[in-house]
Amino acid sequence: DAGVIQSPRHEVTEMGQEVTLRCKPISGHNSLFWYRQTMMRGLELLIYFNNNVPIDDSGMPEDRFSAKMPNASFSTLKIQPSEPRDSAVYFCASSQQGAGNTIYFGEGSWLTVV
Amino acid sequence: AQSVTQPDIHITVSEGASLELRCNYSYGATPYLFWYVQSPGQGLQLLLKYFSGDTLVQGIKGFEAEFKRSQSSFNLRKPSVHWSDAAEYFCAVAFNDYKLSFGAGTTVTVRA
Numbered sequence: 001d002a003g004v005i006q007s008p009r010h011e012v013t014e015m016g017q018e019v020t021l022r023c024k025p026i027s028g029h030n031s032l033f034w035y036r037q038t039m040m041r042g043l044e045l046l047i048y049f050n051n052n053v054p055i056d057d058s059g060m061p062e063d064r065f066s067a068k069m070p071n072a073s074f075s076t077l078k079i080q081p082s083e084p085r086d087s088a089v090y091f092c093a094s095s096q097q098g099a100g101n102t103i104y105f106g107e108g109s110w111l112t113v114v
Numbered sequence: 115a116q117s118v119t120q121p122d123i124h125i126t127v128s129e130g131a132s133l134e135l136r137c138n139y140s141y142g143a144t145p146y147l148f149w150y151v152q153s154p155g156q157g158l159q160l161l162l163k164y165f166s167g168d169t170l171v172q173g174i175k176g177f178e179a180e181f182k183r184s185q186s187s188f189n190l191r192k193p194s195v196h197w198s199d200a201a202e203y204f205c206a207v208a209f210n211d212y213k214l215s216f217g218a219g220t221t222v223t224v225r226a
Contacts, residue, residue: 004157031212033212042216042217042218042219043204043216045213045214048212048213050212055212056212056213091157091158093158095212097212100146100163100165100208102148102160102163103160103214104160105150105157105158105159106157107155107156107157108156108157
């Protein structure tokens with residue numbers, strides 16, 4: 001079975017540009033997560049969707065960040081405008097609903113904003 | 115506040131030697147406990163998890179972890195390390211909800 005699929009794997013963009021990261025969760029999973037990983041802050045949960053509905057976006061750093069899940073098989077994380085401090089690895093992850101269920105991670109989107 | 119601590123930032127171990135990575139959590143109740151591994155340039159892969167029952171949990175790649183309620187710990191062990199075990203290891207906890215809280219990670223270097 002395919003795991004969580006993310007694109008692009010790597011992106012370099014200039015400050016001020018819009019960045020869109022994409023995610024396809026594992027089929028049958030109804031929970032989707034976006035995490036950000038940096039050296040300084042480690043792994044942070046940005047937003048959590050359940051059944052395509054955003055449940056917790058308290059980790060979204062500011063209004064420049066937005067996330068959508070138009071259907072069960074696709075989600076996007078958008079940064080507009082991007083800033084150098086947004087440089088990080090962004091992971092999408094999915095699971096079946098339920099506390100303690102295994103969360104499966106994609107391979108990440110490595111973003112560099114120059 | 116709920117938290118998870120990995121006291122060791124970096125551990126170097128010889129190939130064939132044993133490995134133990136420490137993890138402590140802070141919470142009133144027993145959480146769900148996980149260990150993930152991240153190889154360079156890769157995502158996180160689940161090694162093992164603990165919910166209840168036997169406090170010694172077996173995982174993939176020859177890893178095991180032991181939950182000790184009295185110490186609020188969930189340490190990861192491997193009896194004999196292989197060069198391919200060089201990676202970053204994350205302990206994570208969830209408290210009756212979906213949120214995984216991760217430790218800062220421990221980087222393992224394996225020397226020949």
